[in-house]
Amino acid sequence: MFSYILRRLVTGLVTLFGISVISFFIIQLVPGDPAQIQTSQIADAAVSERVYQQLRELYGLDKPIPVQYANWVGKLVVGDFGSSFHDGRRVSAKIGEALWPTLSVALLSFMLTLIISTPIGIYSALRQGGGFDRSVSTGLYMLYSVPNYVAGMLLILYLGVKWDLLPFRGMRSDGYDEMTTLGQMWDLAQHYVLITFCFTFGNLAYYSRFIRQNLLEVVRQDYIRTARAKGLGERSVVLKHAFTNSLIPLISLIGLTLPFVLGGSVILEYMFNWPGLGRLYFESVLQRDYPTIMALNFITALLVLGITFIADLTYGLVDPRISYEK
Amino acid sequence: MATEATTNTTTAGAPAARSYWHITWRRFRGHRLGMVGLCVVAVLFLVAFLSPILANEQPILCRFDGGIYYPAVVDLVHQVPGTSLIIQKQRPYRLATFDFKREFDPERGDWALWTPVRYGPREIAAEPLAGPSSRHWLGTDQSGRDVLSRMVHGTVVSMKVGFLSMGIAVILGLVFGCIAGYAGGIADLVISRFIEVVQCFPAFFLILAVLAWFPPSIENVMIVIGLTRWVGIARFARGEILRIRETDYALAARSLGVRPAQLVLRHLLPNALAPVLVSVTFGIAVSILIEAGLSWLGFGVQPPDASWGTILRSGYENLFTAGHMIPPACVAIFLAVLSFNLVGDTLRDVIDPRLQAERA
Numbered sequence: 001m002f003s004y005i006l007r008r009l010v011t012g013l014v015t016l017f018g019i020s021v022i023s024f025f026i027i028q029l030v031p032g033d034p035a036q037i038q039t040s041q042i043a044d045a046a047v048s049e050r051v052y053q054q055l056r057e058l059y060g061l062d063k064p065i066p067v068q069y070a071n072w073v074g075k076l077v078v079g080d081f082g083s084s085f086h087d088g089r090r091v092s093a094k095i096g097e098a099l100w101p102t103l104s105v106a107l108l109s110f111m112l113t114l115i116i117s118t119p120i121g122i123y124s125a126l127r128q129g130g131g132f133d134r135s136v137s138t139g140l141y142m143l144y145s146v147p148n149y150v151a152g153m154l155l156i157l158y159l160g161v162k163w164d165l166l167p168f169r170g171m172r173s174d175g176y177d178e179m180t181t182l183g184q185m186w187d188l189a190q191h192y193v194l195i196t197f198c199f200t201f202g203n204l205a206y207y208s209r210f211i212r213q214n215l216l217e218v219v220r221q222d223y224i225r226t227a228r229a230k231g232l233g234e235r236s237v238v239l240k241h242a243f244t245n246s247l248i249p250l251i252s253l254i255g256l257t258l259p260f261v262l263g264g265s266v267i268l269e270y271m272f273n274w275p276g277l278g279r280l281y282f283e284s285v286l287q288r289d290y291p292t293i294m295a296l297n298f299i300t301a302l303l304v305l306g307i308t309f310i311a312d313l314t315y316g317l318v319d320p321r322i323s324y325e326k
Numbered sequence: 327m328a329t330e331a332t333t334n335t336t337t338a339g340a341p342a343a344r345s346y347w348h349i350t351w352r353r354f355r356g357h358r359l360g361m362v363g364l365c366v367v368a369v370l371f372l373v374a375f376l377s378p379i380l381a382n383e384q385p386i387l388c389r390f391d392g393g394i395y396y397p398a399v400v401d402l403v404h405q406v407p408g409t410s411l412i413i414q415k416q417r418p419y420r421l422a423t424f425d426f427k428r429e430f431d432p433e434r435g436d437w438a439l440w441t442p443v444r445y446g447p448r449e450i451a452a453e454p455l456a457g458p459s460s461r462h463w464l465g466t467d468q469s470g471r472d473v474l475s476r477m478v479h480g481t482v483v484s485m486k487v488g489f490l491s492m493g494i495a496v497i498l499g500l501v502f503g504c505i506a507g508y509a510g511g512i513a514d515l516v517i518s519r520f521i522e523v524v525q526c527f528p529a530f531f532l533i534l535a536v537l538a539w540f541p542p543s544i545e546n547v548m549i550v551i552g553l554t555r556w557v558g559i560a561r562f563a564r565g566e567i568l569r570i571r572e573t574d575y576a577l578a579a580r581s582l583g584v585r586p587a588q589l590v591l592r593h594l595l596p597n598a599l600a601p602v603l604v605s606v607t608f609g610i611a612v613s614i615l616i617e618a619g620l621s622w623l624g625f626g627v628q629p630p631d632a633s634w635g636t637i638l639r640s641g642y643e644n645l646f647t648a649g650h651m652i653p654p655a656c657v658a659i660f661l662a663v664l665s666f667n668l669v670g671d672t673l674r675d676v677i678d679p680r681l682q683a684e685r686a
Contacts, residue, residue, distance in 0.1 A: 144667075145663045146663075149619060162649065
């Protein structure tokens with residue numbers, strides 16, 4: 001077990017290193033560095049050139065790329081992502097601000113997905129091929145094929161504009177500060193509805209199908225026949241013996257999807273004017289804000305690796321048959 | 327392997343051996359939803375290919391000032407690369423300033439067989455942001471261009487991006503997957519690590535970052551999607567090759583002295599193709615989605631060219647005045663994604679014989 005964890009940590013570090021090197025060099029190869037973008041408005045060519053050189057020096061862009069990379073890693077080791085090239089603020093502060101809007105929607109949508117799709121999955125598996133199973137799985141399949149930003153556009157058009165039921169721009173209405181606490185909460189909740197729905201509905205089909213499929217596979221196992229044979233009630237067989245065992249693959253599915261949900265969605269956040277990580281990334285790319293892009297790439301990669309690692313470990317905890325010794 | 331077995335048993339009595347793909351197709355035809363999906367895909371493909379004679383500001387066949395012309399047909403032929411060297415539009419229609427609709431004069435004996443949608447995707451035909459009417463079935467956009475015509479021509483973009491980007495991804499994925507799976511050792515280690523690294527970036531982030539320094543155009547979008555989507559295929563191919571490499575027929579071929587390159591290309595790869603095909607079908611749906619999304623963000627197809635994503639974007643920018651552009655683009659994207667998903671799902675069921683038994 002210990003050697004397994006060690007091995008995973010080492011390979012994880014190597015991968016992380018590879019990711020940071022690749023993204024660093026990719027970003028540096030981009031024509032149009034931040035200094036150039038920021039000086040493009042200056043009309044006087046001589047002034048523009050002078051400011052350009054000064055900015056490059058300020059950002060450290062005049063040094064060779066490997067030196068820049070070494071500097072970046074050196075700061076990263078002490079937990080410093082540097083300052084934004086765009087507005088000079090700390091990158092960690094910018095990310096900290098954008099983190100909660102994205103994280104709250106992600107967690108909310110994730111919880112909703114599990115709460116809704118688990119009963120659907122179980123019920124469909126029990127009544128396999130029945131009316132409920134077929135109609136729900138067809139319906140969810142259609143939903144699954146609706147891209148989330150397409151749904152977002154339609155919801156904004158109908159619920160937001162035509163029927164004027166829900167807000168769809170940002171997290172708060174104008175005049176949020178003058179509202180009572182209760183009013184603020186109600187306002188915030190309303191703003192969450194559409195974007196959370198867009199993040200949730202696609203996963204619904206995926207998760208309920210997944211739960212149904214796994215349960216069907218488990219139900220065919222011998223130990224379920226044993227449980228039935230010894231006279232256990234159907235309820236106990238399904239919930240206690242079958243469902244708990246069908247959860248194991250779910251862990252890896254969660255491990256696979258969670259990091260990407262946490263990364264936010266560029267289009268959805270941009271569409272709903274949501275001040276989250278996806279929009280921050282999009283804006284940073286437009287502004288060639290290298291430190292922010294690097295930090296976001298690094299954090300996402302860390303999340304992907306970390307969560308898959310945790311998922312793999314949890315696998316071993318819930319399923320004693322899995323051994324880490326090789 | 328089970329597929330191989332069934333192939334043998336079914337062909338035992340028959341004089342002409344039916345190929346694996348023939349059998350797969352027969353099974354595929356039995357799935358109603360899969361066939362519906364395939365039909366929608368075919369229709370989309372046809373619409374894309376025939377777009378110049380479906381929506382064009384110039385007629386299919388016309389008589390103008392005594393001569394007979396067929397400008398839209400020439401546009402259709404020009405869809406095949408290289409044909410513009412052989413056949414060109416006749417004189418007045420070739421000129422950018424020539425407006426046939428204005429020059430059209432029935433009293434001179436002019437007549438025209440118009441395309442079903444009489445407006446070109448870039449033609450400024452009416453008032454901007456007009457709602458649906460009998461002349462413009464889906465209304466017009468912010469520049470007064472016919473939305474239906476732009477939808478038709480947007481299909482070309484989606485189909486091109488879907489198929490060509492996956493083409494790039496398949497070639498890269500198969501090459502690297504085969505090398506990693508067959509050679510093993512250091513090559514496998516390096517390629518597998520690299521795949522893992524690429525997969526750690528959310529695809530959309532990666533694409534956005536790459537596009538930030540490629541000038542946005544449909545070609546670059548295709549290349550970038552291809553370059554980021556190959557890893558999934560490579561992983562699939564690697565796994566399949568690893569599995570097939572150990573089979574008896576691979577061993578037989580090896581012991582007959584077949585060289586490695588030939589062994590991979592002739593004996594291993596064809597048997598690994600089926601699962602790859604499934605992921606390619608889903609990949610096309612994803613590419614179409616990514617293209618529309620990128621165009622929506624302004625990184626894909628550039629105005630005045632039409633794509634479903636840019637139409638959606640015009641709708642978003644004129645939400646309060648011209649919502650009529652949003653539903654058609656949404657329906658088109660949804661239909662394309664749904665039909666490719668249906669085909670992919672059916673293919674998977676058909677190719678994996680274990681699932682077949684389960685359904686029976």
